Amino acid sequence: MAVRHFLTLLDLDPLEAQALIDRAIHLKRQHKIGDVIYEPLKNKVLGMVFEKSSTRTRVSFETGMAHFGGQAIFLSPRDTQLGRGEPIEDSARVLSRMVDIIMIRTFEHEKIERFAEYSQVPVINALTDSYHPCQLLADIQTYVEHRGSIAGKTVTYIGDGNNMCHSYINAARLFDFKLRVACPQGYAPDAEIVAPAADRVEVLRDPLTASEGADLVVTDVWASMGQEDESAGRARAFDNYQVNAEVMAQANDDALFMHCLPAHRGEEVTADVIDGPQSVVWDEAENRLHAQKALLEFLMR
Template structure:
């Protein structure tokens, strides 16, 4: 089994992974090592702080050996096919994570690898991030079912995965984006096929009203740098600030997957304030990574 899209998981799978992540969090330093004697290849075409460190530490604490592989260090950078890379790595390691520019790359890795492949970010989805977000929500609310989620900003890869997760877990999500920057039609269609009813609006206040969770991300993702000036102009009012938080429900929390551009998509007052769960969310990247790797590289592999 692979984790390419959050939709590869059932609601039961997601809740089980969150429970496992909570157990790893509670027993850090005292839990077992289900990856003892196993290695993880970590392919990085894009730089990272949270993804690299959380995966490396998670694999090591589970008893595994993480191998950081930048694109320049692999023969991929000299023209070797993705399929051949996947086949070769499968002879050496017990799992592959990939943080890539194109979603097609991680799809090809999964198609040709004989070990689990985990999408650590593509231009289409970011399932590991959303699992951490869901763990953070579960730490603050009694149940995920029925939560009101307000996404403020770019309909990007993180937004895509959150929309799909909302459908799977029966959460209600409203996405507020400038015209032309909303989530992809294919994602909305897939979410509806999963039983969800995502809403897309233009006004941030409409998405924030009564929400339990407000979520945002950078206005200029990696790969969008050429559009930076235009994006900064268009997204100016799509900011999680105190005024927007005041429109949300009692006990509402704010999330941001980081890195944050303070003063743009989120203010210091919110990010450093009592309703922020941004740094809990960042920590949970490690715990949910442990849960995913223990499941796919440990339990699932042992079933074969």
């Protein structure tokens, strides 16, 4: 049987994606009750390759493997030959003969595609410059827990047309919701990613217009990891793209707010929004654990 990878959300079909969300909710409930020991990955090992650092990604994957009876190995560029120039193909061939599944958090999306091509075991995209699909599983799980199905709803994404935005575009296709993206000139999402989703995605300039009647409002930092030298210019460009009380007032009264974290209060979001009653960012962060457990289980079946 062919090895399944999870490099973007579109590696799933809609039925698989919905089943993953349902399974994540079940696993979360099971974990909270705490009366069942469930170890489907006992004696299995997850190799975690980090070229970009993270708090939530590392803790959620390591904890998930521990809950499932397996183990995780953390590998930074200092710990592997990848950081010393070994060809990606060679690293993939070697690592995939020693561990049972591999998670990679890196820069260029092409790098993880090449790694997966030569891997004998499933490869999970834990973030590239182009996509962040694991975060979207957690986001959709969070919406479903609070409001039910996201199908047919309106989601507003305000900010940079980055990896989070690209994954929201893919999610709109997969989970059948309408997406409005509000971003400044020069920071739009990749046109090649938008084009196949043109029936569900609208790119706008005005965040107030974009948030009218929204069921979910989402944002991300203005300068992502690796863009620190662009911070000043980005702050000027995104000055009018803050999620604040005025933006949330345009959305539906029961609209939720999400942010993948870490957040910069006073920049992309105000403190009263992220710490307010419509914010579900802490549930969203926790659900990285449960959504990824469902994903690990699915890929290792």
